[in-house]
Amino acid sequence: MEPIQPTPPPPFPEGGPQQPGWPAPGPYTSPGMPYTPYGPPGMPGVGPYGPPRRTTNGLAVGSLVSGVVCCLPPLGLVLGLMALPQIRKRDQAGKGLAIAGIALSALSCLLLVVGLVTGGIGSAWQGFKENVDEASRTKSPSSLRTGDCFGDKDKAKEYATHVEVVDCAGPHDGEVTGRFKVTGFDTWPGEDAVDALAEKRCDTINSTYALDTWAVPTDVWTYYYLPSKESWRLGDRSVICAYASEGEPFKGSVRSDTSTLTLDQAYFLKAVNPIEAAVYEEPDEDPDEDFAANKAWAGKVVAAIDGARAGLKAQSWPGASTAPVAGLGTTLDAASKEFGKLARAADAEAYWDAYDTAWDALPENLGAEARTALGLTDTLPAKEGTSA
Template sequence: MSSSPQGWPAPQPPQPHPPVPPAYGAPQPPATTNGLAVASLVTGIVCLVPPLGLVLGALALPAIRRKGQRGKGLAVAGMALSLVSTLLVAAGFATGAFSELADGARKVKDEVASTDSAFSLRTGDCFDQPGGATAETEVMTVKDVDCAKPHDAEVTGAFQLTGDAYPGVPAIEKQAEERCLTIGERYSLDHWAVPENAVTFYYHPTEDSWKLQKDRTVTCAYAAEKGKLTGSLRADATTLDAHQLAYLTAVNAVEAVLLKEPEADPDADFDANTAWAGSVAKALDGAAGRLKGHTFPGASAAPVADVVTSLEKARGHWRKAADAVDADAFWTHYEPGYDALPLDLGKDARAALKLSTKAPEPEPAG
């Protein structure tokens, strides 16, 4: 036996106490709610995966009985809701209702994705405008359309207005009509390919967009005056080959000068008409020179040479008209000069170069 340093007997180790039974009538711990039953009900309500609620409910019921848990009603309700959802889904697939719903959702998505701000239009974009392109109204959004499909308009380019003060609608429109016409002609160098229903169109800043959004952009376009446009009208250096570009650049220069004919005839304004005739002769000389200076391939060489011959013949008449001493002499060469430049001039050359062969219609008399 060991002893303590003081000599007293060593203490004995403590004896364990027997467990104390609970007092009579003390409450028992509450039964827990089965988690699978809760999951079954939630799944049945949300309907994310309809059959899952049935499976969870079936697993929950025996566990509830075995463990004395609560949640039987939850499990049964979840299974019932899941069963209804499963039947509805099956019916939806059987009748094609879900397919129609999905198609509708895709259409809405495409519609939203194709709606764009009018401020974000870029050169080459094709679009539909609410109410049609000829409707004169303030526009905030347009619908982007594939150019191969029918559309209201096609953007040909844009330019920036200058100045701090809003210039006013009449001043903007005057500038837009002139500059958008030129932008459109450069965008579509193959003028014969521009349909008759295509007209020059533009968006310009309003006074509010000028002040609030610092908007200075005039967006130019070709728009359908009637019906729709189909296919892109773009025919410039980005879409034409070198031979097409050389031909159109040459002949378009002559067309541009012819369109500048004075409104007054030579009897009323002789000097203006002779000066214009001189410009026509110069343009014809330049066009013939450019065509002769370019080597056109294969089947296009001969018809282009025929065009050069016609241009040189016409140049002689217009040079004489420019040198006329009076109105009578001017008229003597005016008609032959135009006769040498028929509206369908170069049709064969265009066919060989794979350009449009639909010649412009003559303007109605009167």
Template sequence: MSIPPPPGPQQPHGPYQPPQRHYPQGPYGPPTHPQGPAYQPWAQGYSPYNRPAPVNGLAITSLVFGVLCCLPGVGLVFGLIALRQIRRRGERGAGLAVGGSVLSGIGLVLGALMLATGGASSVWEGVREGARDGANSSLVKGECFDAPGGMLSGGTGAVTGVPCPGEHDGEVFASFRLRDGGYPGDDSVTGTADERCYGLRDTYAMDAWAVPDDVDVYYLTPTERRWSAGDREVTCVFGNVTEGANLTGSLRNDATVLDADQIAYLRAAHILNAAVESAPEAEYVEDDLPGHQAWAGRISTALDEQARSLRGHEWPAGARKPVAALAADLDRARAEWAKAAKAEDADAFYEHYDTGLRLLDPKEGVPVRRALGLRTTPPAGGGHARGDTGDGGSDGGSGMAV
């Protein structure tokens, strides 16, 4: 910033005063010009020489440093020097110099307090963490990315978006915001992320059979420091469970890539999936017979709803016969699960449970899938459904549903 030079002889402080002419004092009053009245100085008013005093440049500099708080010490020094120059030279800008000095002084006090309390290091750490984690919040549904070290849980740091057709560490399938308030703790954040992300995966990858067996759900969550900065976003992603292995191609199969008949079939299948995943925590029926009876009742209700949903859709000609056969199998299975729900003891429960499970063999859905152009190879792990089905047998989740 250039500083205007101080006024010199060519830049007077006040209005122009023309030279006075002196005449001899007459005996009767003021002196007179031989040709008229005495010459009077030019009065204050408009004049090309009536310029205001210049603004002190250091005063402006002081205010700039004070507002920006970038170098408060420099701003304070410039302000004090500017005040001395203004008094000596008759320049303007005292208010600017005072304002710059005050703001710079406040900046110095705050800086000293931050150094004394360690606040400066906390702020810098927050800036560094923001730089590391900031990219997480920019991930959007359907985007594929690489993460530092391939880590896909917690605060992974800055991630890099990459095209989905090639290899990548993760694929975003959903995101949601946690409720505002104080940081609820790592366990609470992780628990909520786990429950919500697993519940949202079917909205993106509707066909569990199209998801590779080595793919699972992960989530990126805000750290406590990011939470204090206002971050509440949880990002749900698919990733490979094998260390060092990547994903290739997009796992998306929803309304953007499926036709109406495929969606109708998969939605009907998800009705049963939801019931299967509501299994009681107790692994063995003997440990919680009432809980397993209630679970069998939910499955029976879901089977009835699924069969009605299949029969209520107008299927293409090639799919009508296999859909009808599948709906009949669902009816028979529903009857067995309904009996399991009313079983008097664990032995009776197992009897109807085993029969009902056999009627829900995943292979029964292959003819329908083939007719609709969906995947026909059942997943080895039973699809999306989590948890066992009572006695440690196969989780019929994806077999029953899709």
């Protein structure tokens, strides 16, 4: 009897041996744990990355935010109380946020009640409004516009960085009369060059802005803001012209130009103002020291007087202003004659002989009656140390 030979095992399938009891892994399964979007009954679904994260309750977040910013404390309290039952029912996160929001909102409500009772809320709100208002008025001098009245705490410094725009009816350090751009220089020309240009141009701008010179206080003078060397490099070419006080702030606008005056008022002032301007240019040196300069000055005064005489006679003046304007013309006739003697003086001695008579013919309050009739300022501003 031939021995029985054991039956050989079947050949391994192509691809190698398999472990018994484990299905071959597929492209979307793992050994022993195929992917399924749902778990057993009563358990949440299981995805490829494990169970989904718990969501945070939105009302809890809103409660905390409202409590932190203290803007609407009752809202934060309500949101927090609504969030707690939702968190328990939906198994959400955010319980700590809701509790914190309720606590902060309750504290804010308490502070609000105390503030309303004691008046602290009103004071704090008023202070906040004042600070916001002040910040909105504070700006760089380069942003000032014609007609702006301003306070300048940096007035004593070489360069101002901030000014505060204020109501012209209240105290202020200055009033903007206009601005111009510096031209003709490719590079920074130097502070002296810009300053000389600003002094000349701003004098002209100011005289046009305030034709009624008697309405300008005596301690208020031409003032201007210049570009610095640093701002010039950044493209700043503007000069801001102003009237500003050298001492205490002044009240009221000094503006009296063609936008605020009647045609008769503007015509009158344009006729007589050159006399005032010429008089102020009297040389510092006496005729004994510089006779030629004093003679030339007297000639300028005569030219200004004669220009005013011609202008006043060429205009038809309304109603009550007719007589006083005619009276002013008569005064100017006499003043022209007397100042003509100064302009024609042969020497310093002859100049001095005619000097006092010329000034007597040209009173300081020249044209006051005509100004009254035309509705202009008829009283010269008080000088420092005197009463109005």
